[in-house]
Amino acid sequence: MTSAVRFKNVCRHFGAIRAVDGLNLEIAPGEFFALLGPSGSGKTTSLRLIAGFERPTAGHIEIFGERADAIPPYRRNVNTVFQDYALFPHLSVLENVAYGLKMKGVAKKQRLARAEELLELVQLPGYGDRSPAKLSGGQRQRVALARALVNEPKVLLLDEPLGALDLKLREQMQEELKSLQKRLAITFVFVTHDQGEALSMADRIAVFNEGKIMQVGTPEEIYRAPRSRFVADFVGSSNVLPPDLVERLTGTRAWASLRPEAVRLVSRGGHSATLVSSSFLGAQRRAVFDFDGFQITALLAADAKLPEPGKTARLAWGESDLHLMEDEPVDGPEGAA
Amino acid sequence: MRSDPNARAPLGLKLAAAAGLLFMHVPILLIFVYAFTTEEKSYQWPPPGFTLRWLEVTWNRVDVWQALWLSVQVATVATLLAMLLGTLCAAAVSRTRFFGRETISLLVILPIALPGIITGIALRSAFSLADIPFSFWTIVLGHATFCIVVVYNNAVARFRRTAGNLIEASMDLGADGFQTLRHVIMPNIGTALLAGGMLAFALSFDEVIVTTFTAGQQQTLPIWMLEELVRPRERPVTNVVAMVVVLVTFLPILGAYYLTRGGDSPAAAEK
Numbered sequence: 001m002t003s004a005v006r007f008k009n010v011c012r013h014f015g016a017i018r019a020v021d022g023l024n025l026e027i028a029p030g031e032f033f034a035l036l037g038p039s040g041s042g043k044t045t046s047l048r049l050i051a052g053f054e055r056p057t058a059g060h061i062e063i064f065g066e067r068a069d070a071i072p073p074y075r076r077n078v079n080t081v082f083q084d085y086a087l088f089p090h091l092s093v094l095e096n097v098a099y100g101l102k103m104k105g106v107a108k109k110q111r112l113a114r115a116e117e118l119l120e121l122v123q124l125p126g127y128g129d130r131s132p133a134k135l136s137g138g139q140r141q142r143v144a145l146a147r148a149l150v151n152e153p154k155v156l157l158l159d160e161p162l163g164a165l166d167l168k169l170r171e172q173m174q175e176e177l178k179s180l181q182k183r184l185a186i187t188f189v190f191v192t193h194d195q196g197e198a199l200s201m202a203d204r205i206a207v208f209n210e211g212k213i214m215q216v217g218t219p220e221e222i223y224r225a226p227r228s229r230f231v232a233d234f235v236g237s238s239n240v241l242p243p244d245l246v247e248r249l250t251g252t253r254a255w256a257s258l259r260p261e262a263v264r265l266v267s268r269g270g271h272s273a274t275l276v277s278s279s280f281l282g283a284q285r286r287a288v289f290d291f292d293g294f295q296i297t298a299l300l301a302a303d304a305k306l307p308e309p310g311k312t313a314r315l316a317w318g319e320s321d322l323h324l325m326e327d328e329p330v331d332g333p334e335g336a337a
Numbered sequence: 338m339r340s341d342p343n344a345r346a347p348l349g350l351k352l353a354a355a356a357g358l359l360f361m362h363v364p365i366l367l368i369f370v371y372a373f374t375t376e377e378k379s380y381q382w383p384p385p386g387f388t389l390r391w392l393e394v395t396w397n398r399v400d401v402w403q404a405l406w407l408s409v410q411v412a413t414v415a416t417l418l419a420m421l422l423g424t425l426c427a428a429a430v431s432r433t434r435f436f437g438r439e440t441i442s443l444l445v446i447l448p449i450a451l452p453g454i455i456t457g458i459a460l461r462s463a464f465s466l467a468d469i470p471f472s473f474w475t476i477v478l479g480h481a482t483f484c485i486v487v488v489y490n491n492a493v494a495r496f497r498r499t500a501g502n503l504i505e506a507s508m509d510l511g512a513d514g515f516q517t518l519r520h521v522i523m524p525n526i527g528t529a530l531l532a533g534g535m536l537a538f539a540l541s542f543d544e545v546i547v548t549t550f551t552a553g554q555q556q557t558l559p560i561w562m563l564e565e566l567v568r569p570r571e572r573p574v575t576n577v578v579a580m581v582v583v584l585v586t587f588l589p590i591l592g593a594y595y596l597t598r599g600g601d602s603p604a605a606a607e608k
Contacts, residue, residue: 051509053509072508073509074510079510082502090524099507099520103510103512147510150510
């Protein structure tokens with residue numbers, strides 16, 4: 001099967017800065033795919049490479065099997081929802097949505113009717129006459145979505161689409177985007193720095209760091225089996241245990257990750273650790289222990305029986321919860337990037 | 338921090354403000370009054386009588402019409418030239434980063450900071466050096482040096498406010514470069530350009546200093562007025578012309594002011 005988007009050894013360097021460095025990636029048709037990473041990790045540049053706003057300095061990109069190198073943005077069957085929406089301030093909402101059809105030369109009556117349909121799709125029927133300036137952030141986001149979908153793209157690119165919305169609206173839009181994607185069966189590629197958003201929405205995730213992909217996988221794979229310290233640390237807040245400690249615990253010299261929610265309190269057996277501090281989070285309680293000179297964070301039930309700070313408790317976790325990673329087992333702070 | 342907008346100003350401050358405004362505008366009113374006086378040799382106050390005769394006299398003076406026509410032509414061509422070059426320059430400076438960008442920005446603005454007499458002398462010696470005869474076109478070039486600045490300043494501010502991603506959004510939705518220019522860029526910078534053009538026109542229309550150095554035998558309207566002051570013949574004609582100049586330059590400036598008022602410009606409204 002042809003990939004919807006395929007990166008083949010793609011590099012995009014800006015002078016000495018390697019924004020994207022030797023990227024290989026295949027995104028399947030109909031997938032909801034997240035590019036996740038901290039700012040400056042190359043995820044947005046990758047999205048812009050698909051849109052055509054950037055050209056690769058090396059390698060190439062295929063969109064549905066077709067090499068995209070020579071195709072300018074306005075001839076790619078790919079549309080973008082911009083981070084700050086980029087709605088045209090001099091056009092009404094309806095004209096904004098109809099813009100793509102106007103450029104294609106669709107007659108006025110048809111394109112306005114179609115734009116109205118799309119406004120209904122994003123649950124803004126009757127908003128067509130307003131000016132984008134008069135809309136709330138969430139409404140602008142929907143208009144931007146409708147505008148990007150009007151040309152029926154094969155791939156929809158979303159650049160931090162929910163970044164500017166407040167928490168409640170963001171959760172609601174996550175649901176809506178997800179169900180919209182299911183209904184339209186269009187490939188969605190979205191950029192985010194929010195690991196929670198990536199985990200809850202995407203079918204698959206590519207974790208970026210310093211222009212390279214650290215790991216590609218389903219949310220569960222990424223979360224349960226991070227391949228490197230970077231991924232373990234960036235996706236969820238994992239305890240990263242150094243090789244020395246892991247060697248003592250398992251006999252294998254390697255870095256390991258241990259998810260806070262995998263740590264349990266036991267009355268006997270397990271490992272002895274000193275409680276440093278704890279805080280109440282509502283549904284859960286987060287406790288930080290000193291274990292052999294290393295800090296281990298545990299997410300416990302809210303009613304967990306914790307000792308006084310400074311006293312010892314016994315911690316346990318399942319053998320498979322201690323996930324060994326592929327990093328070079330070098331000790332010390334310089335290895336702890 | 339802003340002070341309370343409802344607070345009343347003390348009487349002294351009000352008087353000072355009124356005096357300042359009067360000082361600026363009463364002399365202009367005097368010009369208007371003298372355009373209707375019956376006394377033609379000297380400016381006598383109060384005017385011995387009022388007449389509309391000078392309007393007719395001015396209307397029939399061929400030299401006035403020639404000077405006016407030349408001024409309109411010069412201002413129009415200089416403004417068009419400035420709109421083209423100023424906009425392109427503003428686009429380059431605001432849309433891309435390149436070595437020496439700040440320097441170019443400064444060099445473009447410099448002519449308006451320089452005293453006109455220096456611009457004038459510099460241009461005159463440059464034209465002589467290059468053996469360019471003084472003509473209509475040398476006046477236009479002289480005026481364009483400062484007209485470009487106004488257009489540039491207006492356009493660069495608007496370009497900065499027109500988010501660069503509007504252009505990307507347009508491209509993304511299938512518009513090529515020309516369509517983007519027509520449907521996105523022009524509507525967003527249009528009013529700024531028009532305002533810049535109007536200011537440039539007004540500046541050019543009443544320019545004296547640079548013109549004296551770059552004109553040959555031609556007389557633009559302000560130059561004509563200057564010469565006329567020396568000759569005490571039908572003096573009120575000059576006042577009638579002055580009135581016309583005030584109107585012709587004031588209206589575009591007023592228009593430019595309304596077009597660029599901060600809040601309701603389209604690009605600013607979205608933020």
